[in-house]
Amino acid sequence: KHREDKPFAVMVADLDTAHALCVIDPAAQRVLVGRRRPVVLLPRRPDTPLAPAVAPGNRNLGLMLPYTPLHHLLLRDTAGPIVLTSGNVSDEPISYQDEDARRRLAGIADAFLTHDRAIHMRTDDSVMRVFRGAELPVRRARGYAPEPLTLAQPAPRPILGCGAELKSTFCLARGRHAFMSHHIGDLENYETLRSFTEGITHFRRLFDVQPEVVAHDLHPEYLSTKYAHDLPDVELIGVQHHHAHIASCLADNGVAGPVLGVAFDGLGYGSDGTLWGGEFLLADLAGFQRLAHLVPVPMPGGTAAIRQPWRMAAAYLGSDAPEELAQRHAERWDAVLAMAHRQVNAPLTSSAGRLFDAVAAVLGIRDTINYEGQAAVELEQRADLTERGSYPAAVTKGPALQLHGADLVRAVAADLQAGVAPEIISTRFHHGVADAIIRVCVMLRESTGVRVAALSGGVFQNVLLLERTVAGLEQSGFRVLTHSRVPPNDGGISLGQVAVAGALLRAGSERSNPVPALAD
Template structure:
């Protein structure tokens, strides 16, 4: 009887949602149905993938089981809805033409690094795509950056202008071919092509006669040229990373005084020649997302000193497009005996968004680059490289963009209304949310000029169209001068919800871990607008998604000149000394005092006394700046966080904490003045910078851990969430995580979004959604 039941013919309709378009899902379904001898069809629509299968019950069950447990490598299945339908007597399975539906829930895959199968073809002289710089298949290549709209079909991408040749069309139409409905599918006969343009009238490299554009570019790089190179999501500026003169020239032209440049190396062997690489780091480097990975540089690594001045790390990525592979191979062939390592930094002037349109790149980059290696496949949406590192046993994203965006973060609860969260001012990203999906944007950058604000607006419109999300709610930071906040308040979105900066940081951790709280949240950064109008930045909160209580914070000190003190970090060093020693601090016998301009300090001191442009701050980032200034690392920073980064780089192994105090009150205050006095004592005795920095990092970890212990003693949960830009400091983060875990805490970190302001929009969205769900309670919607 069981055998007879097994042969009963049934038919089922399946709606599959997730990242299931442009990732080889339909040919996978087709092949699986063929093997199981099922009839039916599969098609893309604006909701995901719809399919019907008909056959014996056992075969249908096997089909569903395989779909759920072993989908294609790039697919991400979020939901499969199954319903029985009437049988049709179908015995053959087919792939039907895509169709649109009234609602759009299809997800778009991020851009994916070149797969191993395509690489084998790329370097196989017998293959028809040998050396073709735009080789791709359903398992790799451009996705997000070329999509105009959904469903994801060729006519809805920038590849629509390249009609396929018969050979490519045959691959595209064959359900059993690796390139079935690979929308960017092309070859040298029918697809995009390269072009090389020389701009400089001063520098003339010797280029090989009759050389291809790629060979010309490699030859120019070997001779010290700076080139603009068009990639997946925009232009890079590239030069020989071992050529000190070329790197210095690039730094001067790009007006990037000190921030490090990213590097690209052809293989792991070359990377290991420059950096130490552990197993987790190697896995991250070689992943299909291909981020820039921060690695510890080996002593004597031969890259130019100005690649990463003041850093003990290098940011390196492997090639992720066939063009990169071919360029590095050509470059290596022209420079035998030395590592083939290129600077690959964003194609822009400092503080501008990355150039991605050809005319814009020519206009903006011709003053920086000597020439351009470009192609005629348009980029629809700019998308900068992602940056990551391994911290505390897992991946920490510092910039979430190419390879990750626009893959959504799934939330445990559904958003009650479509929602836009506009993020912060620095490292801006935005978030559009509906259902359970939070669609975080690619990296926009610092919202400090019209170009970046325009990029923000373009991105919001594109995401709203792609994901059919017209927001009815907008969440924003409370800082009234943030451009993102002004944009939110000026919008015609009817419901506006302000979210405190550090609450959003902690909420971003809760959201990505799928919990609502409460937790003890430690939010530490440089600047965040506080509820009392002060500049917050070292906050121990008892928080859930709806609200928070400020349990403790670093004691306030004045920030003389506001933003000026962020650059002139000696100011905050002097402020801490004055608080610790009074007016007599100017008599201290330490080198820092000898460097102070007494006349300038007198003006600043009067500014503080009169309360003129000297807002109170509890910023832990500014305390790091102060200590960096006191030990002589840096008196002025060229960018925010530089002094703190260099202080971490200088830290030695001495882990004895300095004294500090936790003062009773509501909220409690963390008093760092005993720490400052002890550091001065060390400086008076000639203690090396490495010792002071090592002890200071241990002090901060200990003070934050003790604050969490005190919070737990009052009834707070034994769960701690850490977020904010200070936790980009690997040494501090790992010290604190270890200390908290030893004390019995469960510690949560940002893993899917950055701990810096690049993850702020996720927290804003999660807080706004929670408040909407509990709007009937006494909680305020506009806190």
Template sequence: MERAEEIVVRGIVQGVGFRPFVYRLALRHGLSGSVRNAGDRVAIHVAGAADALEAFARALNTEAPPLARINGLERRPAAPPEGAGFAIAESGAGEVSVGIVPDVATCPACRAEMGDPAARRHRYAFTNCTDCGPRFSIVAGLPYDRPATTMAGFLMCADCRSEYDDPADRRFHAQPIACPACGPRLWLEREGAVLPSADPIVEAARLLTAGAILAVKGIGGFHLACDATSAVAVAALRARKQRPAKPLAVMADLAAAAALCELDGAARAALTHPSAPIVLLPLRPGTALAAGVAPGQRHLGLMLPYTPLHHLLLAEAGLPLVMTSGNRSSEPQAFRDAAARRSLAGIADAFLMHDRPIARRLDDSVVRIAAGRARVMRRGRGLAPLPLTLPEDFENASAVLAMGAEVKSAFCLTRGRNALLSHHLGDLDEPATADAFGEAHADYAAIFRHAPEAVAVDLHPAYRASRDGADLAQEHGLPLVAVQHHHAHIAAVLAEAGWRRDQGTVIGIALDGLGLGADGTLWGAEILACDYRAMTRLARLAPIPLAGGDAAAREPFRVLLAHLDAALGRDAVDAHPLLARRFAGRPVATLRAMMDKGLNAPPASSAGRLFDAMARLLGLAPERLSFEGEAAMALEATALGHRAAPYPFAIRTTEGGPDGAVLQEIDPGPLWRAALDDLAAGRPPGEIAAAFHAGVADAFADAAADLAQAHGIGAVALSGGVMQNAILMEAMERRLAGRGLAVLLPAEAPANDGGLAFGQAAVAAARLMASQAAEG
């Protein structure tokens, strides 16, 4: 029986090879009709045998191109199409929203072609097709056609044009299409002079195996590469880059990755995903890696090669390579040739270059496996600008620009349910990063044609992002919505989980470094009752003064002193022989005077500083940290593989803030006393660290579960930068689930401040909808 249908497919279905996929699928099933872009969707008019039509419709979902994401498929009866055969038709009326997909790792077909001596792209470093290659990093504007990309200067040869125009070819309308005859070229240079070489890849590999440091121009910017098995090369890279301790990412093929790290199914899936992120994976003992790659760590940041250039370089070198961002310490990653030559001079011995311009800087994405799945820690190349989706009842929400936070900055653009969380931009206290933030926002606004109807900012008025957002709102006469930091963290998790506005209140556990609280004090370890529009703080970690303000985040002994003074009393701290050694030579009297007088010593309930202090007590953290999270990472690494009964906390009630609200206060005093006793008795640091993690998890999970029961709430959401600690997240999830609660965890939007803008946008949109409903 013959029938005809109109099938409308929504989602990421334009610019990903979807129309040629539909064309080939229709031919396979003997169907007639056409496929075309129609506004923000793909429209298919198709006719044929009923069973063939059903198989065709199923295959649209099950066999879709790797870059496609189908969010909706509608089928309705239609009149039979005119004529025979199947065609790719011209786009329909209305604005064609082809969108932009992220840069995608080299596909198996292109890898095979590179390795085939008979293929014309044999060993070609810029091979790609519709299923892989650069996308977002080469787009200069819309529509996504070659003239609006950085490939515009490369005129297609006759062979490439034939492939590009053929609907049956896997390179049909692949905008970055190229070959050795017409595409980008590769060269090796030193001090601006091109080095003579028949094959720059071979010479670059020779330099790397000889211990050199190379700047390698990739898709989203430059990397600094060296032999990951050479202690001398790694030490030289650290010294030149002024990066003394922060772990370095390593690139290896899959076989080498399995030899370096423990790979389960989730890890392999994350590594081999088309986004090709850096994945934090458990290190195998006794690998050939230099100890300086990840000093003191039990995990390694590992990624597979994701461009033809990387595949060729790794195969030629025959060893794993450090592949870290090409920048000097604290500066953004270099992505323009002239700036890279200038900023990386003195670090790199040579530069592996190419002449395809990079449209925008994109750091590598970072994920780790926790609670059974990959969770994004940094959203960059391979993930941005993949859209996130707000819950179904945000369909008519106002367009919002959310500015994010001060560190790990990222902004978010929303329109209805669609949310574009930008790529990672860095810390805005660095002038170059602040400039990059402004450039990126202008870039996104132009490319995605986003006109905000409101601006959302963090509650902290001194944040650069908050100031810029306020200025923008004032300039354009837009509503400015200030969102408390931890409320935004929890709202991001709710939005990602599809939590509708009418589902009501959840309990949120927000554990991070610091954020300005609704009462004007510094928060960082809070239990909230919240929905999108509002939040109430129900519990907190007992606050301690941060002597020296920001200096306390860099020098953990300051926080350790404050915690121990609160737990034991100053006389006991001074009389304790172990602590006398810990604080020897430190300005203890000065710090205590600052705390007594409240002089640059603001009280804060920070989970991040609690972890720093315990790491310092165990001798795992240096006197002065060289990067954010250094102490907490060392503490987690030390706890891995150990099991211990949880250290105790005390719970008391107190008045919290000027409104006199009653708060539960989670007091770590008993924990410190128990840990000191264990340390004096010679208990191994790994067991103490494990008992600490278990204690924090149990204390906050139990307090949250009790509050959920008291308020008749059935779900708990976890977020904040400290929740990137897999030991903590998994322990809290188990304990909360054991109390019968639904547990919502962040995954696609980072738990750290990189996901904050997504939550800000959700809160602002919900408040505006409520205001509009009240007015209407």
């Protein structure tokens, strides 16, 4: 399936087998055995008798229990757990029609088990983490979609939210009901775009919703944005990516705001035309102000810096990078440094995801990725959970507060050169990011009076970071909103877009772009 490092889900016959493989607390067990039967990410036991390739570099396993009679029959006749994965080539939608499956999966599958009943709609398995006794969705699909989400305020007119590009979903809203789609995939090829458009047609017919208003991301090159602009006879509302993240968290919690929203992710198109991703927003559903952000750094090579995290390490550290890192990439090191210095083919970004990438590369954990977010995932997995230390990061004042991520990367490099174990460094970095978030939120509370914080964006799938951040904010007197019904990653963007569009319509706004001016 061309997924060399990405973990597979494992299906087990019963709870006893699950407990033999993983540590399962009561909250996780409730999710595992519940009627929705998602894949649940659980701490694996050190002596788990599974092949290393099932979940390489990961101390968690994605476990699931049978949810069809066929699964029970298969597991009855096998000697142990089985890897269960979707019928598709990586980055393509599931093949759910017999002839299409035989054509596209002939090089993967040794056999095909067909049925005389056609599959009506493809859908992936849902994936959940458990945080403080509640579900933290990573992927919302089978078992959860298309069950409607209840909106705190009704949509004045039927709305379609087109989502983003990665982890694509769409959302149709009518009245108080939001029908968010299953996970579709990354909208980067024709097959996935076709699945996206077919899904919208299916939902429109199934729920009898004919959208009059269409909300979309501001990025002009997203296929979801182009789809929105090609629709006839609809009102378009552009929603800034990170505002949509915070709005999805507000909708998830039934709150209108205002909140201090912390949106940390890979990147998204900012209202100033640059690439954002480490944002502190004063936000409600109808608008936002950008009050603070990570200091922007260049991405040498543009999207190449996403696929090759070592480029971000070079951008952050320059000539101060550890010699071993520079030697690993000696052929291109000087050219990449020059690219970053001159900002040629090196767009600036305030992305928190790229900060995590840089640290993973400095520690030698991951120089090149094979799937989205891999470097950050493996950095979290390497952390020593007994470590209590933290790295400091400066915050400087200006039109917006600026958080200096480079301080964290330099501290990582210094400890590595001093011989500190990467596991300890990883934890200190995570703690440093969390402590910096808390510090900035406290500073912003002093200037705004807002005492509610909302955490969203794919970086907050990281439970180590999330726990430290939530605990610190609560100790500082904040009420903290996190996700429990939709993913914090881009899979929740479509719900946020619908929530923003509904708020603007209720306010009687006629703007086609709901992004206000940046904070003074």
